[in-house]
Amino acid sequence: MEMRIVALESLPEIVPGDDLARLIAEAAEREQRRFEDGCVVVVGQKIVSKAEGRIVDLAEVRPSPLAEAFARQHGRDARQIEVVLGQTRRVVKMDRGVLLVETLQGQVCANAGVDASNVPAAAGGSERVTLLPRDADASAQALRERLRLVTGRDCAVIISDTFGRPWRDGLVDVAIGCAGLRPLADYRGRRDRQGRLLRGTVIAVADELASAAGLVMGKTAGRPVVLIYGAPIELGEGSAQEMLRPPERDLFR
Amino acid sequence: MEMRIVALESLPEIVPGDDLARLIAEAAEREQRRFEDGCVVVVGQKIVSKAEGRIVDLAEVRPSPLAEAFARQHGRDARQIEVVLGQTRRVVKMDRGVLLVETLQGQVCANAGVDASNVPAAAGGSERVTLLPRDADASAQALRERLRLVTGRDCAVIISDTFGRPWRDGLVDVAIGCAGLRPLADYRGRRDRQGRLLRGTVIAVADELASAAGLVMGKTAGRPVVLIYGAPIELGEGSAQEMLRPPERDLFR
Numbered sequence: 401m402e403m404r405i406v407a408l409e410s411l412p413e414i415v416p417g418d419d420l421a422r423l424i425a426e427a428a429e430r431e432q433r434r435f436e437d438g439c440v441v442v443v444g445q446k447i448v449s450k451a452e453g454r455i456v457d458l459a460e461v462r463p464s465p466l467a468e469a470f471a472r473q474h475g476r477d478a479r480q481i482e483v484v485l486g487q488t489r490r491v492v493k494m495d496r497g498v499l500l501v502e503t504l505q506g507q508v509c510a511n512a513g514v515d516a517s518n519v520p521a522a523a524g525g526s527e528r529v530t531l532l533p534r535d536a537d538a539s540a541q542a543l544r545e546r547l548r549l550v551t552g553r554d555c556a557v558i559i560s561d562t563f564g565r566p567w568r569d570g571l572v573d574v575a576i577g578c579a580g581l582r583p584l585a586d587y588r589g590r591r592d593r594q595g596r597l598l599r600g601t602v603i604a605v606a607d608e609l610a611s612a613a614g615l616v617m618g619k620t621a622g623r624p625v626v627l628i629y630g631a632p633i634e635l636g637e638g639s640a641q642e643m644l645r646p647p648e649r650d651l652f653r
Numbered sequence: 654m655e656m657r658i659v660a661l662e663s664l665p666e667i668v669p670g671d672d673l674a675r676l677i678a679e680a681a682e683r684e685q686r687r688f689e690d691g692c693v694v695v696v697g698q699k700i701v702s703k704a705e706g707r708i709v710d711l712a713e714v715r716p717s718p719l720a721e722a723f724a725r726q727h728g729r730d731a732r733q734i735e736v737v738l739g740q741t742r743r744v745v746k747m748d749r750g751v752l753l754v755e756t757l758q759g760q761v762c763a764n765a766g767v768d769a770s771n772v773p774a775a776a777g778g779s780e781r782v783t784l785l786p787r788d789a790d791a792s793a794q795a796l797r798e799r800l801r802l803v804t805g806r807d808c809a810v811i812i813s814d815t816f817g818r819p820w821r822d823g824l825v826d827v828a829i830g831c832a833g834l835r836p837l838a839d840y841r842g843r844r845d846r847q848g849r850l851l852r853g854t855v856i857a858v859a860d861e862l863a864s865a866a867g868l869v870m871g872k873t874a875g876r877p878v879v880l881i882y883g884a885p886i887e888l889g890e891g892s893a894q895e896m897l898r899p900p901e902r903d904l905f906r
Contacts, residue, residue: 616655619843
């Protein structure tokens with residue numbers, strides 16, 4: 401079994417209103433990379449947010465007392481904290497400078513995915529940040545349909561972001577949106593090589609694909625779109641929401 | 654940028670004392686897969702444990718009252734719980750049937766990595782489980798040196814296992830041991846495409862490589878060795894211990 405993971409190198413800087421599918425298809429054509437039915441297109445959250453205009457100019461944000469207090473205590477920008485709180489439906493931890501929240505869409509991550517890196521400043525020079533897509537599954541589905549129109553191929557789409565985790569240092573890429581594949585591979589009920597029933601083995605395939613893609617995206621290289629060929633995925637409808645553990649089954653919320 | 658991820662298909666069942674490097678090299682030769690300097694060899698924990706004889710026959714285990722109590726309450730095998738506790742230096746959560754611990758080597762995972770799947774029963778028919786390697790970094794380093802002798806190539810080696818995580822359903826593969834590569838890629842001090850300093854961006858490259866490899870390993874397919882070509886890694890000395898967040902910096906222990 402063999403999987404190939406290819407980063408596109410020639411995507412332009414994305415701005416609000418861009419037709420991401422067309423730009424991706426054009427970059428692939430320039431680079432002689434082919435779309436195939438069943439291949440996986442992994443797209444970094446940042447360019448999806450940019451294309452969707454999910455950008456906030458910090459000059460226009462008025463921080464609340466809560467944001468001011470946390471920012472003062474930890475040397476953070478109160479306006480950015482305010483933006484984070486506006487994307488939050490529950491605070492998981494607000495401690496030692498870490499603001500870990502459950503976002504409006506249910507992702508548990510630092511700073512609600514609000515991020516200033518690789519976002520050009522506003523025309524007046526003030527700093528801007530991106531928000532996560534409002535509904536990353538819908539973004540993935542729309543991109544998938546538009547890619548099918550533009551390329552004639554039926555690909556799965558994953559929108560990825562880079563998250564921390566407890567207990568382990570270093571960030572990893574995960575899938576915050578997906579379309580056209582089952583994000584979880586459920587081995588329960590299957591048997592191992594000794595014929596023993598596998599219990600509780602459900603693999604987060606979409607997250608592992610996002611991590612594989614993250615390796616070739618890099619963080620400063622401007623390669624936010626990755627094609628994966630030969631991935632052992634189950635095609636079909638699927639939502640990244642399936643990978644969010646409900647709070648009542650979670651031991652750390 | 655392109656990365657290729659190839660699973661070996663013809664490895665035999667591993668037994669204690671096996672020369673894993675030789676068996677891996679032979680399988681690669683049968684399948685006409687080449688070792689290259691700088692390629693990454695990802696090996697599933699289970700076969701490393703088997704080769705090292707890290708196997709416990711449950712018929713020989715006498716459970717403690719603590720193991721008995723937890724097993725009775727949650728329908729688990731008290732002997733297996735006893736084995737788990739014997740591999741534990743701290744219990745992180747013992748709740749709702751979940752036994753999440755810090756292992757003797759510092760990994761935080763369910764059941765201390767003790768696992769019955771894909772482990773043949775003992776001669777007398779009793780169930781056996783594997784333990785994690787005693788020192789997975791040392792196992793990776795030994796395998797790397799032996800592979801260099803057998804193949805003449807200097808590869809990095811990762812030993813992977815499949816862990817759960819809070820907040821997200823589905824397991825992902827992580828690196829519990831490594832040799833010959835830097836497990837963390839530290840972008841701090843580098844600049845993004847707008848020239849802004851990146852703060853706090855450290856990527857767990859070894860975990861992402863383990864996840865990428867996990868996709869092609871599968872769980873029931875008998876493909877526990879994966880070669881990765883073209884991975885953007887930094888060669889050098891490195892230990893998977895670097896990815897373990899010290900308890901004093903951890904908000905969830």
